[in-house]
Structure formats: C-alpha cells, structure tokens
Amino acid sequence: MRQRIVRLALVGGVLVLALLLLLATCGGGGEDDGEPGKPAAKSPGPATRLTVPPAYTTSGGWQVVGAGPAWAVSHPAGRLAYLVRAPEQRYRLRTVDLETGRDGWSGEAWRPPDPLHFPKLLTVTKEDRQFFVTWSYGKVGDGPAPVETFVSLDVYDAADGERHRVEVPWSGVPTVTATGPDLVISDGGADSAVVDPVTGEVAETAASEVTYPKGCTACGQLTEVRGQTAQGLLLSGAREFWVRGGWFSRKVAPEGADPLSGVPTSVSPGLVLAKWQLAGGTERAATHELWTVHDAVSGKPAVSVECHRPAIAPGRHPQAVVSPSGSYLVAGNLAFDLEAKDGFCFEDESGAPQLTFASVTDGGTAYGARNARDAADALEGGGDPVAMSFTTWSFDPLSPDTRLPDLESSGIGVFRWTDRRDRVHLLGYPRVG
Structure with a gap:
C-alpha cells in the first residue's frame, strides 16, 4: 500500500500524550497486535444470529467482532471501514468487502494527537474518488513553550488505501463535516477551514471575512457554517441561509413559505433539509411548519411536506439519512421520495410524532421505531x-426484539450489536432475493 504524508502547517514541539485512564476513557473498541495482516476477530454471520427484519437472512453473511465505535461505508467501492486500537496508543483503519466479508486493505497504525479518544471517521467524494477520513483534535508543545492545538486528518483512498495526512492548526473545539467535495472544519460559528481531500490544500475563512446577502439583517446573527455544497460554503444566520458566492434562501423559498424564515436543519451531500414558517394569513401558519428538501447546487426546492410545530422547540433537529442512490431521505418522523417528489409527515391527530426513522434503503423501505427517543x-x-x-x-x-439495519449497501444490511463484554459486533446479512 502506498503512503505519503502532507504537512501543510509545521507544528512545533512534541505530542503531549496522556497515559492515565486510556482504556477507561476509550471504551470497548477493537484491538490488534500491531501486525498489518491481523484484523479484528471475524466470523461468518451465523455465528451471531440477531432477530432482523424479514427482508434479510441470517443464514449467511459476515461478522466483525471488536470493531471500534467509528465505522463508515463507501458505496462505490463496496467497502466498510472500521477503526481498531493498536499498541502504543495507536489506531489502525481496516476494511472488509461488503458483499463477501473478506478482508480488504488495512492501513498502517498511527497515533492521533489525542490518544484518549477514538478518532472520528467519515467519507467524502471528490473528482469521482471516494475517501475514508479519520480525524482527531489535540495539542503539541510542552513546558514553557506555548501549546498549539490542531486538527489531524488521515485521508485514505477507499479503493486502495493510499493515505496522506493533513494537520491544520485550530483553536477551540472543532467539527469536521463532509457534505460537499471537500472537508470542512468549523467551530460552531463562522470560522472555517476547507481541506481538499485530493491535494491536501487548506483554505481558511475567518468570521470577519464572511459576507452576507444584501438586506438580510438576521444573517449576521448567530452566523454558522453548516457545511459545503458544490457551489461553496453553506452558512446560516438566526433566520435565512445562503451559499457563499451562490444562492440565497430568500430567493428559493418553497411555495407557501415565509421567504424570510428558512433554517437549515441538516445537510447531506447534494441536499439540504430546511424548516420554514408558513406564510402569514393562513390558519395553519399558527400550528404547522413546512419542511423542504433543497438541491444543494441550485438551492431550488425539490419536495416539501407540512408538519405540526412541536410544543417545545427541540434543542437539536433530527439529522437526514439518505439512501445510497439518493432516491429517498428520512429525518425524524419525516420521509421523502425524491424521485417521485412526494413526502409524508408521520404524526397523530394531536401532532405528536408517530415514528422515528433511523435508516432507509434503495429498495424503498425505511426502518425506525415508535416511542424511540431518536x-x-x-x-x-x-x-x-x-x-x-x-x-x-x-x-x-x-x-x-428486531434489530434495525444501520444501512444497506451492495445488497447487504449492516447491523450493529454490543455484547456483554462491551465489544462492538458489525454484522452483514444479505437481503433476501
């Protein structure tokens, strides 16, 4: 496996590595002995037979035992990637073929800046290439010298595991997202850095450099970077949202909505889910809201559905889950058929949510639960x-007692289960037929 290291910012000093409470803090993820060829324990699917929906069979498939809490799937490559611990406070990324469960490429072990916590793992697609990206946040510097904090990203080509590293100096607690062609580091406000996964180049934007749409007084309040589209960064204010150098929500408001009220609640590659107030003067405006899926490139509304306003506004909106092909989207008690341009809000007569959706397949089935918190x-x-x-x-x-699939890809439903020894099992069960 080829490997190269890209360092865009030289960070001085040595890593300050805490030794105390490592195992207690990290939880029950997988471990290996540092040998590149040794995966987490793996066995055929039937070794653990969960109760699953009738669309899947447990008579075949595969199982990974002892994977860490971070895992991701590349639909184009047909691979699942997961993190395991390695000796000397290091971690390793491993992959399996989704259809067969056979071991794929395995990355070399590396040490994150904060070894006390599992690195995060996500996927990003650019120039028809998909990448697995692990990221963590920590500090360098010791003694009387100032301590510098930075975000460390390891970017792996999903096809062959080619890897490069990018380190970006960063103050404050970061969030890394991959809703567009690049990786976006943000601070929960308007400061951001965009990292190109192909070249490793970094472009930073300070809050003082953010420009606002003309006439939008609410855009300068609670300004936040929400993600990235193919047209640029997506930002929002207390109300209204816009793409830097691109479209403005007021200009693409869905029919029946107050054009000054849009709030993006979830961003996925190519799609933005937004909540709107209904236009004034209607009876339903006092009791209902309009939820709309927008095309992230143009901002144009694709499909909308009305839902009752909750009695108490949630502190965090449900995150959108999109089927691998992009045909269906679910979020909380909302479901959208993006090809048929239809949607439905699952609520009872009082307006209380009936369901909470958790996953959706290309076959047009969404899985969820009644009376679930989220x-x-x-x-x-x-x-x-x-x-x-x-x-x-x-x-x-x-x-x-049915376990729901976290996702389905390549005809395999991926299920997650934690045993009594606090080991995470990832199980791949084939779809029937």
Whole structure:
C-alpha cells in the first residue's frame, strides 16, 4: 500500500500524550497486535444470529467482532471501514468487502494527537474518488513553550488505501463535516477551514471575512457554517441561509413559505433539509411548519411536506439519512421520495410524532421505531421497531426484539450489536432475493 504524508502547517514541539485512564476513557473498541495482516476477530454471520427484519437472512453473511465505535461505508467501492486500537496508543483503519466479508486493505497504525479518544471517521467524494477520513483534535508543545492545538486528518483512498495526512492548526473545539467535495472544519460559528481531500490544500475563512446577502439583517446573527455544497460554503444566520458566492434562501423559498424564515436543519451531500414558517394569513401558519428538501447546487426546492410545530422547540433537529442512490431521505418522523417528489409527515391527530426513522434503503423501505427517543435509540433497540414502505406510505410493526439495519449497501444490511463484554459486533446479512 502506498503512503505519503502532507504537512501543510509545521507544528512545533512534541505530542503531549496522556497515559492515565486510556482504556477507561476509550471504551470497548477493537484491538490488534500491531501486525498489518491481523484484523479484528471475524466470523461468518451465523455465528451471531440477531432477530432482523424479514427482508434479510441470517443464514449467511459476515461478522466483525471488536470493531471500534467509528465505522463508515463507501458505496462505490463496496467497502466498510472500521477503526481498531493498536499498541502504543495507536489506531489502525481496516476494511472488509461488503458483499463477501473478506478482508480488504488495512492501513498502517498511527497515533492521533489525542490518544484518549477514538478518532472520528467519515467519507467524502471528490473528482469521482471516494475517501475514508479519520480525524482527531489535540495539542503539541510542552513546558514553557506555548501549546498549539490542531486538527489531524488521515485521508485514505477507499479503493486502495493510499493515505496522506493533513494537520491544520485550530483553536477551540472543532467539527469536521463532509457534505460537499471537500472537508470542512468549523467551530460552531463562522470560522472555517476547507481541506481538499485530493491535494491536501487548506483554505481558511475567518468570521470577519464572511459576507452576507444584501438586506438580510438576521444573517449576521448567530452566523454558522453548516457545511459545503458544490457551489461553496453553506452558512446560516438566526433566520435565512445562503451559499457563499451562490444562492440565497430568500430567493428559493418553497411555495407557501415565509421567504424570510428558512433554517437549515441538516445537510447531506447534494441536499439540504430546511424548516420554514408558513406564510402569514393562513390558519395553519399558527400550528404547522413546512419542511423542504433543497438541491444543494441550485438551492431550488425539490419536495416539501407540512408538519405540526412541536410544543417545545427541540434543542437539536433530527439529522437526514439518505439512501445510497439518493432516491429517498428520512429525518425524524419525516420521509421523502425524491424521485417521485412526494413526502409524508408521520404524526397523530394531536401532532405528536408517530415514528422515528433511523435508516432507509434503495429498495424503498425505511426502518425506525415508535416511542424511540431518536434514531440512535431506535438502532440500539429502543422503542417498537417498524418498517415503512415508500410504495404505500404505510408502516408495519416488526417483532419487538428486531434489530434495525444501520444501512444497506451492495445488497447487504449492516447491523450493529454490543455484547456483554462491551465489544462492538458489525454484522452483514444479505437481503433476501
């Protein structure tokens, strides 16, 4: 496996590595002995037979035992990547073929700037190439010298594992997202850095450099970088949102919405889910909101659906989950068929959510649960599991102990389960037929 290191900012000093409480802080992720060829323990799917939806069979498939909490899937490459611990406070990225469960390429072990926590893992696509990206945040410098903090990113080509590293000086707690062709580091406000996954080049934008759409007084309040589109950074204010150098939400408001009220709630590659107030003067404007999926390139609304306003505004909106082909999107109790340009809000007569969706397949099935706190709770077995069909817009209950797939790709449903020894199992069960 080829490997190259790109350092865009020289960070002085040595890494300050904490030794105390490593295992207690990191949790129960997988470990290896540092040998490149040794994966986390793996066995055929039947070794652990979960109760799964009838669309899948447990008579075949594969299983990874002892994977870390961070894992991701490359749909184009047909690979699942997961992190494991290696000796000397290091980590290693490993891959398996989604269809067969056979071991794929394995990265060399490396040490993050903060070895006490598992690095995060995500995917990004640029120039028809998809990458797995691990990132972590830490500091360098010791003694009387000033301490410098930075974000460390290791970028792997999903096809062959070619790797390069990028280190970006950063103050404050960062968030790294991959909603566009580049990686975006942000601070929860308007400061950001964009990292090209192909070249490793970094372009920083300070909050003082942000420009606002003409006439948008709310854009300068609570300004936040939400992600990236193919046209540039997506930002929002207290109300309204815009793409830097591109479109402005006021100009692309969906029919029936107050054009000054848009708030993006979730950003996915190529798509933006936004919440709008209904235009004044209507009876439903006092009780309902409009949820719209926008095309991230043009900003144009693709499909909208009305939902009751919650009695108490949530502190965090549900994140959108998109099927691998991009045909379907679910978020909380919302479901959208993007090809048919149709949507549905699953709520009862009082306006209370009926379902919480957690995953969606290209076959037009969404999985979720009733009475679950959120999508993560539904995937952990909380609530009453259900399967919803986009053909009928109806849902059917599943067996109470059914585990829901985190996703489906290459005809394989990927399920996650933690055993009594706190080991994470990743299981791939084939779709029936």
